[in-house]
Amino acid sequence: ETGVTQTPRHLVMGMTNKKSLKCEQHLGHNAMYWYKQSAKKPLELMFVYNFKEQTENNSVPSRFSPECPNSSHLFLHLHTLQPEDSALYLCASSQDMEGLAGGGRYFGPGTRLTVT
Amino acid sequence: GQNIDQPTEMTATEGAIVQINCTYQTSGFNGLFWYQQHAGEAPTFLSYNVLDGLEEKGRFSSFLSRSKGYSYLLLKELQMKDSASYLCAVIDSNYQLIWGAGTKLIIKP
Numbered sequence: 001e002t003g004v005t006q007t008p009r010h011l012v013m014g015m016t017n018k019k020s021l022k023c024e025q026h027l028g029h030n031a032m033y034w035y036k037q038s039a040k041k042p043l044e045l046m047f048v049y050n051f052k053e054q055t056e057n058n059s060v061p062s063r064f065s066p067e068c069p070n071s072s073h074l075f076l077h078l079h080t081l082q083p084e085d086s087a088l089y090l091c092a093s094s095q096d097m098e099g100l101a102g103g104g105r106y107f108g109p110g111t112r113l114t115v116t
Numbered sequence: 117g118q119n120i121d122q123p124t125e126m127t128a129t130e131g132a133i134v135q136i137n138c139t140y141q142t143s144g145f146n147g148l149f150w151y152q153q154h155a156g157e158a159p160t161f162l163s164y165n166v167l168d169g170l171e172e173k174g175r176f177s178s179f180l181s182r183s184k185g186y187s188y189l190l191l192k193e194l195q196m197k198d199s200a201s202y203l204c205a206v207i208d209s210n211y212q213l214i215w216g217a218g219t220k221l222i223i224k225p
Contacts, residue, residue: 004158040124042215043203090158098211100164104149105213107158 003027006091006108014116015081021111023074023091031097032074033105034066037088049074050097081115088112118142120216122204127222128194136189136202136219144209150178150189151203153218159203162189191221199223 004025013019025032034046048056049068063085065077074091092105099105121139128134140148147166151159165171165180165187177190191198204216 040217042120042217043205045213098146098207099213100147100166100207100211104151104161104164104205107151107160109156109158112156 004091004093004106004108006089006111008111009109010112010114012114012116013078013081015083017081018077018079020078021076021089021091021113023076023108025072025074025091025093025106025108027093027095027106029093029095029106030071031094031099032068032071033092033094034074034076035090035092037090037110043090047076048097055097078113081113083115086113086115118208118214120204120206120214122202122216122219124217125220125222127224128191130194130196130223130225132194133190133192134194134221136191136204136221138187138189138204138216140185140187140204140206140214140216142185142206142208142214145182146207146209146211148178148180148187149203149205149207149213150187151205152200153203154200162202194223196223196225 032049036044046060047066052068067075088110090110091108094105119141150162153159163178170179175192180187201218203218206214
């Protein structure tokens with residue numbers, strides 16, 4: 001148990017669907033992240049929230065829309081996705097933005113997304 | 117640009133020792149992480165090095181040379197459960213975490 005949970009674990013959606021990914025951290029951390037992990041590629045940082053304020057958006061297409069209602073919850077809203085968006089989406093949290101204390105980033109198990 | 121290099125895949129035998137190398141070129145340096153990721157699971161923290169030298173933690177050790185931009189993860193007495201991907205990541209001067217693509221380690225009996 002890593003203290004970061006994600007739902008759903010698997011998601012298959014068509015290109016015209018709208019769905020949301022949910023992340024919750026029980027660690028009392030202040031920073032939360034969305035990452036995209038594709039096979040044989042480095043983790044790609046998508047969004048960063050610090051104290052529920054978005055601090056970074058790494059040129060992510062608008063079909064991905066994050067939401068952070070409080071320091072413990074993070075959502076990723078998906079609409080009109082493309083097949084190349086199929087990947088593992090990982091949520092992570094860290095104690096602070098520097099991410100050095102206490103083991104760096106704590107990751108959830110991820111959502112395996114398939115876009116058909 | 118910023119870059120982390122590590123081998124794509126390595127194979128080792130149960131009970132043996134394996135060393136996974138990581139070289140980096142980044143804008144500044146605030147530390148290097150190693151994470152372990154089993155297939156279909158979350159990456160989990162293994163080690164953090166910010167000073168030169170070797171840090172030992174049970175069967176796993178991590179080494180850092182900042183002057184050479186080089187680190188390695190050493191796994192001793194390999195077990196089948198060590199089959200996983202090992203991710204190297206560096207925190208740069210802006211506290212951005214730069215990731216390598218990971219090394220898939222296959223353990224054979």
